[in-house]
Amino acid sequence: xxxxxxxxxxxxxxxxxxxxxxxxAHLLWTSAGPRALLExxxxxxxxxxxxxxxxxxxARRRSWVARQTYGAAVGNLHVILLVGxxxxxxxxxxxxxxxxxFGQQDQIGPLVAAGLAREMxxxxxxxxxxxxxxxxLAAEMGTMAVSDExxxxxxxxxxxxxxxxxxRVVALAIVCPAMTVICDTIGIIxxxxxxxxxxxxxxxxxxxxxxxxxxxxxxxxxxxxxxxxGLFKAFWFGATVGVISCASGIAARGGALGVGRATxxxxxxxxxxxxxxxxxxxxxxxx
Amino acid sequence: xxxxxxxxxEPVVRMxxxxxxxxxxxxxxxxxxxxxxGRTLAIMGGSGTGKSVALRHVxxxxxxxxxxxxxxxxxxxxxxxxxxxxxxxxxxxxFQEGAxxxxxxxxxxxxxxxxxREGLSEAEVRPRVEEAMERVHVEGAGAKFPSxxxxxxxxxxxxxRALITRPELVxxxxxxxxxxxxxxxxxxxxxxxxxDTLGVTALVVEHRVECIERVADEVLFLHEGRAHVHAPTxxxxxxxxxxxxxxxxPSSTAPSITSS
Ligand SMILES: Nc1ncnc2c1ncn2[C@@H]1O[C@H](COP(=O)(O)OP(=O)(O)O)[C@@H](O)[C@H]1O
Ligand SMILES: [Mg+2]
Numbered sequence: 208x209x210x211x212x213x214x215x216x217x218x219x220x221x222x223x224x225x226x227x228x229x230x231x232a233h234l235l236w237t238s239a240g241p242r243a244l245l246e247x248x249x250x251x252x253x254x255x256x257x258x259x260x261x262x263x264x265x266a267r268r269r270s271w272v273a274r275q276t277y278g279a280a281v282g283n284l285h286v287i288l289l290v291g292x293x294x295x296x297x298x299x300x301x302x303x304x305x306x307x308x309f310g311q312q313d314q315i316g317p318l319v320a321a322g323l324a325r326e327m328x329x330x331x332x333x334x335x336x337x338x339x340x341x342x343x344l345a346a347e348m349g350t351m352a353v354s355d356e357x358x359x360x361x362x363x364x365x366x367x368x369x370x371x372x373x374x375r376v377v378a379l380a381i382v383c384p385a386m387t388v389i390c391d392t393i394g395i396i397x398x399x400x401x402x403x404x405x406x407x408x409x410x411x412x413x414x415x416x417x418x419x420x421x422x423x424x425x426x427x428x429x430x431x432x433x434x435x436x437g438l439f440k441a442f443w444f445g446a447t448v449g450v451i452s453c454a455s456g457i458a459a460r461g462g463a464l465g466v467g468r469a470t471x472x473x474x475x476x477x478x479x480x481x482x483x484x485x486x487x488x489x490x491x492x493x494x
Numbered sequence: 495x496x497x498x499x500x501x502x503x504e505p506v507v508r509m510x511x512x513x514x515x516x517x518x519x520x521x522x523x524x525x526x527x528x529x530x531x532g533r534t535l536a537i538m539g540g541s542g543t544g545k546s547v548a549l550r551h552v553x554x555x556x557x558x559x560x561x562x563x564x565x566x567x568x569x570x571x572x573x574x575x576x577x578x579x580x581x582x583x584x585x586x587x588x589f590q591e592g593a594x595x596x597x598x599x600x601x602x603x604x605x606x607x608x609x610x611r612e613g614l615s616e617a618e619v620r621p622r623v624e625e626a627m628e629r630v631h632v633e634g635a636g637a638k639f640p641s642x643x644x645x646x647x648x649x650x651x652x653x654x655r656a657l658i659t660r661p662e663l664v665x666x667x668x669x670x671x672x673x674x675x676x677x678x679x680x681x682x683x684x685x686x687x688x689x690d691t692l693g694v695t696a697l698v699v700e701h702r703v704e705c706i707e708r709v710a711d712e713v714l715f716l717h718e719g720r721a722h723v724h725a726p727t728x729x730x731x732x733x734x735x736x737x738x739x740x741x742x743x744p745s746s747t748a749p750s751i752t753s754s
Binding site for chain 2: 347350351354355356358359360361362363364365366370
């Protein structure tokens with residue numbers, strides 16, 4: 208498939224460069240300047256480090272982690288089920304039509320399974336969590352910030368990262384891989400509907416080939432390589448969404464308007480971060 | 495009203511020449527302020543004159559551009575984060591809207607500083623929380639959430655939370671704002687009661703004359719970023735300073751003593 212891009216047309220690198228420069232220029236234009244942008248990024252990195260430093264507090268925070276995990280998982284399960292089944296169906300249909308032209312539609316199962324497990328499952332799950340749970344986190348933290356609740360905790364010398372941020376970030380890092388498994392499973396089933404109903408591939412063959420495609424064990428990991436890769440990504444996606452959402456909320460100023468801005472910033476930046484992290488994690492896993 | 499040992503002479507809070515600007519807006523321009531142990535100082539002044547800003551400096555939420563702030567005899571500029579945390583453990587801060595944590599019920603809100611900061615066991619926390627709820631007369635509200643109680647009750651719980659760690663210095667930011675007169679009176683009585691029975695030192699930002707007369711030993715009139723008038727309560731309201739008179743308005747030339 209990637210052979211299509213080889214050789215790369217000569218106008219491709221300059222176009223990419225232009226797009227990148229345009230994106231950066233737009234970001235600087237819409238934000239309060241490069242300095243504010245750096246401070247914002249620095250604040251998020253600092254929060255991530257602070258959360259990592261408080262991981263030993265987890266035992267003490269387990270009831271809050273459990274509560275947040277439950278909220279994130281149960282509240283958004285139906286979204287993942289709905290999105291997952293349709294992603295699998297779209298994936299099967301798109302690739303199936305191409306494969307059918309070469310009479311290769313029997314290969315549909317492995318393609319859908321690997322595509323979901325490696326890429327679409329964790330990615331879609333992270334985006335769904337960013338827009339549902341991440342936005343709620345940002346609004347919650349933002350409301351606490353603008354109503355002096357965070358300041359109150361500060362003057363009481365209460366560790367806010369340990370109390371508020373740690374359980375939420377950890378919950379997302381648990382929920383994202385767990386929901387990815389659900390998304391993958393339902394997606395493979397959705398692909399199976401399309402394969403058997405529209406492409407004439409038998410259900411049993413589809414399931415058999417899908418599962419055996421995923422069965423290949425990776426080196427040094429206890430799980431099949433593609434499944435492990437997807438869950439590894441999902442873990443980091445979840446943690447990233449959690450940190451960015453909390454940091455945006457904490458930085459909110461200026462009443463309800465400020466909370467609204469913080470929420471939209473959280474979803475925007477979490478989406479960008481997940482996409483960028485996706486590239487680098489994929490590169491790390493499959494280089 | 496107070497035993498002599500409670501009205502010591504060492505100032506608990508001392509601000510000297512404090513300046514603070516936000517951008518080009520100069521808010522404090524050399525504020526001098528002193529509160530002695532066991533006394534209650536009220537800060538009066540127009541809206542936006544920097545009363546809350548002054549309070550936030552005392553608890554180290556803001557740093558002055560110039561001038562010094564000493565709390566319990568220690569200079570906030572040199573105590574460092576750990577030192578500031580130790581000083582804050584001896585202070586309580588009552589926020590304008592209560593600032594209770596919205597997703598915790600009243601019991602958990604009150605228990606929070608005990609659990610988080612003092613690391614007490616649940617067996618030790620429960621009686622302390624119950625005692626605090628009794629003191630501010632919100633018994634039985636422990637299972638309610640902040641969104642389910644009235645503004646006056648939130649403020650009471652805010653006071654209880656500030657007091658639960660047994661602070662020596664309590665800062666109140668407009669404890670009466672937005673309350674009707676009756677509830678306001680009960681809050682004033684509460685502040686007075688706390689000062690008398692626990693012997694705490696207090697700084698109260700307030701602009702209602704009847705509240706100040708009820709709770710304060712001294713009053714400071716903040717005007718153009720400085721302590722324009724600072725005097726014992728009776729003397730303060732008798733002052734003929736034209737700016738203060740203009741602020742208080744004609745109705746309060748002869749202050750009514752609202753004692754209960
Ligand atoms: N963190 C801040 N950043 C910028 N301006 C502030 C900040 N805090 C207070 N101010 C400004 O300082 C002035 C005094 O505020 P404040 O102390 O809250 O007034 P008040 O006397 O009514 O309590 C206001 O004009 C306010 O806008
Ligand atoms: Mg104020």
